[in-house]
Amino acid sequence: MKISKQEKEQTRRKIVDAAVSLIIKKGYSKVTMRSIARKAGIGDATIYKYFPGKEKLLVAYYEICAEDTVLALQEIDAFEEYDLQEKMQVLLDTYLGRMIADREFVRESFTLLFQSPMFLFGDVNPVRKELYSTISRFLDEAREREEIPGFPFQGVLPDIFCEYVIGVLYFWINDESAEFHETTQMIDLSLGLGMSLLKSGIINRTTDFLGFMLKSQMFRILDPNGGFFRSASDFKGCVR
């Protein structure tokens, strides 16, 4: 029996859905591949044809959300007229919006995935895999329209933006503010800052240094309990 690509994709999504709801209910460590298969209504052996292990299921979840995001962006009227900051904002809103119902899952899986060796050593990056080309296109369009200047090493920019998306994700899962308004503010501030840096043209050779720094510091900088917002919460008198 030959299954179509479409059917295969449907099954892939069904399995991931099943995994997400089980993990939300029981926690990652208590969920087995077998129980996921049962919940998804497929055979024990079949599931391994799709996913060699639980970790890969996590990866797939982030991929699927990113795929859906890219599709949703295509539906927006006159999206190509948006400027770079607006595009990035919508991308982030859509990506986070896609995950909002599964936020408990995202909280649990985030650290497992993004602090796993397979991510840290650069073998697997679901965000980069799905969003890199979209973000590259945003950047190209912005350069064509002379919103931002071109410069040597500009090739690292899409990577920095992908890292940034992951950073925002991390901020968001730690954001306990009502309606995630702190995430909204943080995105505005950081994108605003990033755009003015890009527009000012002061980054050229420093870019790769910046990229390195971002990569290593991102989580710390964006940690609502740690860097970026710490001075602010000091004022608020928050004891955390």
Place this chain on the structure above:
Amino acid sequence: MNPQKIPGTRLKRAAIAGVATAHVGVKHITYLGRKKFSATDENSRQNVHEKEIGRILINAFTQLRGTALKVAQMMSMELDMLPEGIRLELAKACSQVTPLNRAHIRKVFLAEFGRAPEAMFSTFENTAFAAASLGQVHKASGEAGEVLAVKIQYPGIARSIRSDVQLVRGIMKSLSISTSFLPRHEIVDAVLSDIQKQLENEVDYQQEAGNTNWFGEHLTLPGIHVPAVYRQYSGARVLTTEYVHGQHVEQWLQGQPCQAQRDQYGQLLFDLFCFQLHELKVLHADPHPGNFIFCDDNTISLIDFGCVHKLTADFPATVTRLFTRDPVQLHQTYIDLGVTSPELAYEQFEKELLPIISELIEWMTTPFLDEEYDFSKMKPVPEKKFSQIKSAAGFIDDMRQDQVFFDRTFFGLLSMLRKLGARISTKGLLSAHRE
């Protein structure tokens, strides 16, 4: 704000404060465009220092944009509370608040209606035509071709008010420890609580929609128009009303209208105030000039019902008794209004309070001595006593809310009438202990 400058006994102190505020609405005196105290050499050094503090504040606020900046802005307007240098810095920063872009607008619409603006309206202009205090206003057209004004709130702002006010409070507190240029923190605290309350009202567009409809129905004064609300395009963060064509007062004056036109609009504004005070007993209490749109057909459209106040039934008749030069009536009215304690004997009032406030009373009653008044002749608020009043202003915590809103609205009105240089009949304010 040196506490030593505040006069003697507590009773007297509170009395001065209450009376002064009842008369000049210290809080809202900025509406009158009072001239600034001129900087002498001696205090220009202080000015530099204030600027420095201003900059520190800005840096702190801009870390969190959102309402924090708005709060700072309101604080610099409320009271003449912050020193000049600090206010200037704040004003600069406040004009730089990020506008909502297409992505923000999308986000708000999806959250409110589950649809993007282009799916809701037959046309929607992406560029705002006016700024609102916590968002901005866009032009659109509805399915039936109606021209609409769509006020959109910055996403998340409603939820961040409390924490942002906290933030500003924290900053002010830590600064007031290290500098003597800021008001005492009890004063700051009181003002901030006020601001928080006002903001919380202002962000509730559903409440504003209700208020707008109420005024639309009850404000039956000929010549005054209240735009209709479009419920199907409105929500908690989006308020859509009928777009009105017209100009704000400054713009209108640039067209050099003749005296008769200025008189006509001035009279309409004055009648509008009296109608609210005596007939509705409810005030549209945000007298910002942007909220009055002068339309071509000699009418005024009143917009922005984010801040309205229902007066106590007996307040209008009582407060108008303040417009007198008779000290006995004044003394009694202060007591009735609760701005001075009944323990304040008339003799003490006459000896200690009256000299301080007499100039103000003269100023305030002038437009109402005759049945008509030419507001181009109205002088600015007398300045001499101002510092004394200002230092006392911190002691009024139990001012009647009615009084506060009355002051705000009334001084907004006077400011507009002065700007217009209107010659109008002023008897409507006092002749209204009719019935």
